[in-house]
Structure formats: C-alpha cells, structure tokens
Amino acid sequence: MKTTSWALFTYPVMDIKAAEALLNRRAAEGWTLDRVYLGAFARFVPADTRSAWCVDWSRPGYSERPDYLALCADAGWTLVQKVGAFNLYKAPIGTPPIQTDGVEEARRFRREVLLCGLKSWAVLLGLLLVLAALWLLVSEGSWRSALMAVLLTNVGLTLLLSLPAILTGWLLWTGRLLLRLRQWDRAAGGPLPVPGQRSAGAAAWLCLLCRLWGVAVLICFLLDAGLHMRLSTALGMLIGSLLGLSFHQHRRDKEGRSPINSPINTVLNALILSAVLFAAFLTPLTDRLMPAPVLENKTFVSGAQREDQDFRNRSGLHFTDGPLYASASDEGSFGLRHQSWREETEEDFGTSYSVRRSWLGRPYLVPMGGGYLVDCYTARWEWLSRLVQDLLREPWYPPLEGYTDVWLQEADLGGGKTDSLLLLRSGKTVVMVETRSGPIPRSQVDRLLSLLSSDQEV
Amino acid sequence: MARKKLDTLTEQMYYVLLSLTKERHGYGIMQYVSELTGGRVAIGAGTLYALLSRFEKEGLIQLAAEEENRKRYRLTDEGRKVLEEEFDRLRRQVADGVRVLREEDDHEND
Numbered sequence: 001m002k003t004t005s006w007a008l009f010t011y012p013v014m015d016i017k018a019a020e021a022l023l024n025r026r027a028a029e030g031w032t033l034d035r036v037y038l039g040a041f042a043r044f045v046p047a048d049t050r051s052a053w054c055v056d057w058s059r060p061g062y063s064e065r066p067d068y069l070a071l072c073a074d075a076g077w078t079l080v081q082k083v084g085a086f087n088l089y090k091a092p093i094g095t096p097p098i099q100t101d102g103v104e105e106a107r108r109f110r111r112e113v114l115l116c117g118l119k120s121w122a123v124l125l126g127l128l129l130v131l132a133a134l135w136l137l138v139s140e141g142s143w144r145s146a147l148m149a150v151l152l153t154n155v156g157l158t159l160l161l162s163l164p165a166i167l168t169g170w171l172l173w174t175g176r177l178l179l180r181l182r183q184w185d186r187a188a189g190g191p192l193p194v195p196g197q198r199s200a201g202a203a204a205w206l207c208l209l210c211r212l213w214g215v216a217v218l219i220c221f222l223l224d225a226g227l228h229m230r231l232s233t234a235l236g237m238l239i240g241s242l243l244g245l246s247f248h249q250h251r252r253d254k255e256g257r258s259p260i261n262s263p264i265n266t267v268l269n270a271l272i273l274s275a276v277l278f279a280a281f282l283t284p285l286t287d288r289l290m291p292a293p294v295l296e297n298k299t300f301v302s303g304a305q306r307e308d309q310d311f312r313n314r315s316g317l318h319f320t321d322g323p324l325y326a327s328a329s330d331e332g333s334f335g336l337r338h339q340s341w342r343e344e345t346e347e348d349f350g351t352s353y354s355v356r357r358s359w360l361g362r363p364y365l366v367p368m369g370g371g372y373l374v375d376c377y378t379a380r381w382e383w384l385s386r387l388v389q390d391l392l393r394e395p396w397y398p399p400l401e402g403y404t405d406v407w408l409q410e411a412d413l414g415g416g417k418t419d420s421l422l423l424l425r426s427g428k429t430v431v432m433v434e435t436r437s438g439p440i441p442r443s444q445v446d447r448l449l450s451l452l453s454s455d456q457e458v
Numbered sequence: 459m460a461r462k463k464l465d466t467l468t469e470q471m472y473y474v475l476l477s478l479t480k481e482r483h484g485y486g487i488m489q490y491v492s493e494l495t496g497g498r499v500a501i502g503a504g505t506l507y508a509l510l511s512r513f514e515k516e517g518l519i520q521l522a523a524e525e526e527n528r529k530r531y532r533l534t535d536e537g538r539k540v541l542e543e544e545f546d547r548l549r550r551q552v553a554d555g556v557r558v559l560r561e562e563d564d565h566e567n568d
Contacts, residue, residue, distance in 0.1 A: 072504070105505075
C-alpha cells in the first residue's frame with residue numbers, strides 16, 4: 001500500500017480554485033496534505049479522517065493577521081501552510097466555506113489576479129529595461145556594441161534567447177487571465193467555477209518551467225558576477241545592504257514581521273552573498289561552459305610573439321588561479337567565446353599603443369605602429385557566428401575577391417604603411433585582425449583559414 | 459460616498475448588522491446568524507472578516523473590546539440607522555408582495 005503520494009502544486013493565482021479542487025479530490029481519495037515542499041511539490045499521506053480543504057489568498061496585512069486567523073480557527077478552519085500567494089486551510093467536513101459571498105469573492109479574486117498580472121508585466125518591462133540599460137550604459141548607445149555585450153554575458157544571452165518564448169507566453173497568459181475574469185463575471189454571485197484539470201495542470205507545469213528558468217538566470221548571474229563584478233563592488237553592495245537592514249530592523253509591517261525577513265530582502269541578500277562567496281568557484285565553470293577555443297597558442301603572423309589579453313587583470317572576483325580556469329584571456333558566455341591577443345614580429349618591438357575600450361567597456365591597448373591585434377569569436381551555433389559577423393562588419397568593408405565571408409579594409413597611411421582590417425568567418429568562428437603593418441598578404445589570409453578549419457575539425 | 463454603496467444591503471450584510479445590535483465577537487456573529495436563520499444563512503469566516511472591516515471603515519460598527527485576538531463589535535448610531543432603513547425597505551417589499559400575491563389568490567378563489 002502506498003504511504004505517500006506527490007502532486008505538482010505550482011498553480012498560478014488565477015487557478016486558486018484548481019488548487020483547492022486538487023486538495024479536496026485527494027481528500028476524497030483518502031489522502032491528506034502533509035506539506036508542500038519548495039513551494040512546488042505537494043506530499044500527501046493517508047488520512048485518518050476526511051477533511052475539507054479551502055485555499056484562500058495569502059495577502060500581506062490581511063489574511064495572516066492574528067485576529068483573522070483566530071476567526072478562521074473559531075470557525076473550524078486551521079491554517080496548514082502558506083504556499084506563495086495561497087493559504088491552505090483544513091476543517092472538519094461540513095464546515096461552512098471561508099468565503100460565502102460569491103460577489104465579494106469574485107471582486108477580491110479579480111483584484112488579486114489583476115495585481116499579479118500587473119506585477120508580471122512589470123517584470124517583463126524590467127527585463128526590457130535591463131536590455132535598454134545595457135545599450136545605454138555599457139555601449140554608449142550603439143546597438144551593435146550592446147548586442148555584442150549581451151551575447152558575451154550568460155545572463156544577457158539567456159534573456160535574449162528566451163525573449164521570444166517569454167513574450168509568447170505572456171500573451172497566452174494574458175488571454176487566459178481575461179478568460180478567467182469572464183468566467184468569474186458569469187458566475188454572478190454563485191460559487192466560482194473550477195478550471196479544468198488539464199488546463200490547470202498545463203498551467204502548473206508552465207509555472208514550474210518559469211521557476212526553473214529563474215534558477216537558470218540566477219546561476220548565469222553568479223557565473224557572470226565572478227567575471228564582470230569587482231570584488232570591492234560586491235562587498236560594497238553586501239555591506240550597504242546589511243547597513244540598510246540594520247537601520248530598518250525596528251520597523252514592522254501590519255502583521256508584526258520585520259522587513260529583514262521579507263522574501264525580497266532575503267533573495268537580494270542571498271544573491272549578493274552568493275556572488276561574493278561562490279563566484280570564485282563558479283567563474284572557472286564559465287570557461288568550461290563556453291564553446292571550445294580555437295587558435296590556442298597560434299598566431300596570425302607566422303613566427304610572431306603572441307601576448308594574450310588578460311581580462312582578469314582588470315576586473316573580477318578572482319581569489320585563486322587554480323587549474324580549472326584554463327584561459328585568462330577569454331571572456332564570454334555559454335554561447336560565445338571571445339579571445340583577444342596582440343602579436344608582434346621582431347620589427348614591431350617597442351611600438352607604441354593607444355587605449356581602446358572592449359565590448360564590455362574594458363580598456364585595452366592597440367598597436368599604433370606595428371603589431372597586430374586579433375579578436376577571435378567562437379560561437380556554439382553557426383547562426384550566432386553569422387550574427388557576430390554582421391555586428392562586426394561595417395557596411396563599407398569591401399569583400400575580398402575569390403573568398404566567401406572575408407572582408408579586407410585597407411587605407412594607405414603613407415611611408416609604406418597601410419592601416420588594414422581583416423574580418424572573416426569560417427564555420428562558427430569569426431576573426432578580426434587590425435594592424436598598421438599592412439598590407440595583409442593573401443597568403444596570411446589563407447594560412448588563417450587553414451588554421452581555423454583544422455582547429456574546427458579537431 | 460461610502461454611505462451610497464450600502465443603500466441596499468446583501469442578505470449577509472443585513473444579518474451581520476442585525477446580530478450586532480448586541481455586542482458580539484466574530485464567531486459569536488456566525489453562530490447567532492446560523493441559529494437565527496435555522497442554518498439557512500451561513501457566513502464564512504473570510505466573508506465576515508471582510509464585512510466587519512468594511513462596516514468599521516464606514517462607521518456602521520465600532521470596536522468594543524479585544525481580547526486574545528478576538529475583537530468584539532457593536533452597532534454605531536449610523537449603523538442602527540442603516541439597519542432600520544433596510545428593515546423598512548424589506549418590510550415594504552414584503553407588504554407589496556403580500557398585497558399582489560394575496561389579491562391573485564383571492565381572484566383565483568372567486
């Protein structure tokens with residue numbers, strides 16, 4: 001005989017009656033709710049006596065007030081657990097329901113669901129604002145730089161890849177919400193209709209997927225934090241947060257709870273603390289999650305000395321130089337790896353450099369006289385490499401005759417010097433080479449293409 | 459404005475105000491209404507709590523005492539007036555009903 005039974009309990013607020021129906025259905029089958037774990041998985045155990053279940057809104061400053069709970073308890077309803085927006089009550093069979101005024105209940109439901117809908121839209125707007133902020137702050141208004149910055153961070157790439165699904169999901173969700181509101185209006189003061197099991201089940205699975213997506217974004221944030229956030233910034237945020245909480249430690253809400261215990265504060269502080277504590281361990285994973293590097297220890301110019309750009313010198317929470325972090329010269333996301341290095345031949349030694357900014361606003365040196373600056377982008381998918389190629393290619397770059405996906409822009413500087421910029425894509429890799437030691441001979445282009453194709457075959 | 463919303467009371471509103479002609483706490487109201495109506499009208503705890511909050515906000519009832527998270531309420535003068543008006547309205551409705559329905563009965567008997 002089974003001693004436990006599990007069910008998914010991630011119903012959205014608009015399906016409150018489906019959550020209540022599940023508990024009562026299980027009660028009719030001889031089960032009683034033991035506990036809902038992680039706010040998602042309901043564990044049922046065999047019941048000694050059958051109970052009636054009621055799911056009520058969990059509304060701060062109202063449904064958890066001691067006098068409200070006392071009134072419910074007097075009426076026979078015992079609060080078993082609070083799960084997200086729901087309060088789960090049980091009572092002996094035959095106890096009048098908690099809500100007996102259909103009109104009032106529908107009005108409350110409408111208000112709560114609309115409030116929740118507005119919050120969801122605010123989150124979506126927030127996501128769009130994050131992307132806009134990246135565009136404005138990181139890339140100084142250049143959409144191509146902004147998009148590149150997004151592609152090179154795990155959070156940015158995750159958000160970008162999921163944006164179409166999010167927008168589609170939100171539209172479907174809004175349609176479902178409107179349908180519920182219409183059904184409640186039609187109930188006209190009677191009991192509110194219970195959503196169909198299939199519809200509510202699908203919605204619960206979708207909610208679970210949303211939560212998993214949230215966890216994925218959180219992990220991406222931690223992975224990025226190690227690479228892009230300075231240790232001093234993270235510690236400053238943590239100390240600032242703790243100071244803020246200490247100033248408000250005597251404040252209490254209507255239910256007598258301290259803001260220190262509020263879910264938002266807990267999540268924010270856990271996030272910052274995790275960034276500080278775990279970033280050093282998670283950052284090495286970033287390198288492993290990126291697409292495999294190409295052109296490692298190889299040079300564009302045969303026999304030149306290669307000096308990799310060390311991204312770690314300029315930012316990042318780096319406590320260790322462990323073997324896990326294989327390459328300090330790489331930055332990027334699970335979809336795109338960026339390597340950058342300088343090459344100098346013997347003729348170029350002692351050349352002067354100017355300071356430029358990378359896609360993420362980091363300073364780096366560019367040779368003014370001789371030398372080569374090479375940027376290599378390796379994508380996980382070919383469509384992404386095409387996108388990177390389009391982001392890097394200016395419309396006036398002339399294609400190199402006899403080649404596919406190769407562009408060479410050259411300008412005569414006088415004195416036998418040529419300012420050259422080579423951009424090429426081979427499979428999933430895009431390489432850009434800048435030099436004032438030009439012109440770049442075709443043999444070097446062929447050599448680079450050959451190196452790339454042999455690396456990608458490996 | 460608030461007064462306007464309560465020109466017509468729902469059945470549950472009426473019985474809650476009626477029960478507060480004497481000082482009672484929440485569960486006492488639920489029991490009294492159930493007894494008074496022979497179980498025909500049952501007021502849920504959530505519905506009652508919302509109604510009491512609303513009546514208190516609109517000045518129809520006032521908090522008389524509170525002990526161990528149980529609040530006792532009683533009608534205010536304003537609440538009494540609203541209840542009396544509702545009672546008169548219902549009595550007129552019943553009188554109209556009696557006049558029309560009894561006349562129909564008399565015609566049928568003739």
